[in-house]
Amino acid sequence: MLNLSRPEEFVKPEANCLASYVLEMLTAINVNELQRSFTHLPEDPYLEGNYRFRRLSHFKIVGDPRSISEAARLIKLPHRRLFQSKQVNPLLGDVVREYAELEDALIQLEGFQRLLWEFFQFCQLCSTSNEIGVHQIRTTAAWGKMGNPAPEGIHRDGVDVVGIFSVDRNGIGGGETHLYQHKDDSRPAFSKVLNPGEFLVFKDDQYFHYTSPVKAIAEEQGTRDVFVLTCPGLFPPQEAQM
Template sequence: MQQVRASTELEYAFLFTLRKVNSINLEGFKPFFRNMPVDPYIKGNFRSRRLSRFTVSGNELIKLPHGYFFQSKEYNPLLGDLKREFAELDDALIELDIFKNLVLAFSDSCKLHPEAEIGVHQIRIICSPDNSGSPAPEGIHQDGTDFIGIFSVDRDNIQGGETHLYTAKREKPVFSKVLNPGELLLVNDHEFFHFANPIKPQTDAQGSFDVFVLTSPSLLSE
């Protein structure tokens, strides 16, 4: 596990942490990434997305009412100041123990307040021999939240997609790694910008990159 401690001034649990979540059998997630709704806000139809929000009560998840996703242009120059609405996560996915384990791993690692909202984005990026897929079309950015968790579920027939963390947009990355399935990268959004390289297929066929991105606060409003 790679970890950088936070400054005492901010009193956060960490700056970034990379960990393997051994309690999760990734095969249980994979069916839920098939036939997902295409993200209507991105040109090119290379990204599919669902989104729900939760709080944690003890060892249980409480699903909150759905809402729209909003970031300012300060954080998202591509799609900022736009109310974005996405389909919610599948109820059968939410009921899985492995899903609960993922959200609890995020909450526990970030030492979240019991009433803290957690947004869970389910995202698939696809690529083909003729078109790459971009996990971060907005470029090097922050999300405008406190904590971010990026959990790699599957990398199917792809190359690229390396995740980078930066202390400033014009600086060299302080962390660069392809997140292998089962790895969870936790990031203090106040301290780092992040980005992921586009993906391309390894063979003459379609490729896909499946991830969950968790944030707290959720950035959802009713």
């Protein structure tokens, strides 16, 4: 069990989850400290090309983070696998996927806990769930070989709320994140390269999302490091009530 203290400078987001997305810069989080753990990510075995690396853990927040008098607690849940239906993910839908857990050293970092705290404020506005999934993802690109952060194309995740937090971009071009109100829209409602420290949060049933491929801008390998957070997590049906 981890104690999640309310940051003194925290301001509850004034956002209507039914109306728009939120883009903010989390200056209180040291992205350099978080970035170190991305070098230890295992390869994603469900994609060909050896360009994506990934870990996944699930957490529950107990207590009311909005209350000054009541301390909230962050609890790491037992290991769970990842599942999306074919309707949501045409590429890897109906496949039960298993990823290694986030490293304990990362989970103990204040910046990581701050990120989960921040995301949960939006979950409280838009979801009845107090559980979140945290995907730690590195996409790589080599000279002449692009990496695809979203090989499934323009999609939804099948959750209530999605957050994308940019940790690092190194030696790459591309990787622009788009939000679409309709899957067949010719122009996105939002389009931006997320720079380190920027956090994009949106309601999953309001926006489809996509991130364009990344390419190396030099002969050295390039990398894009992000956390993708979902509320709730995405579990196989038999694990959803665990």
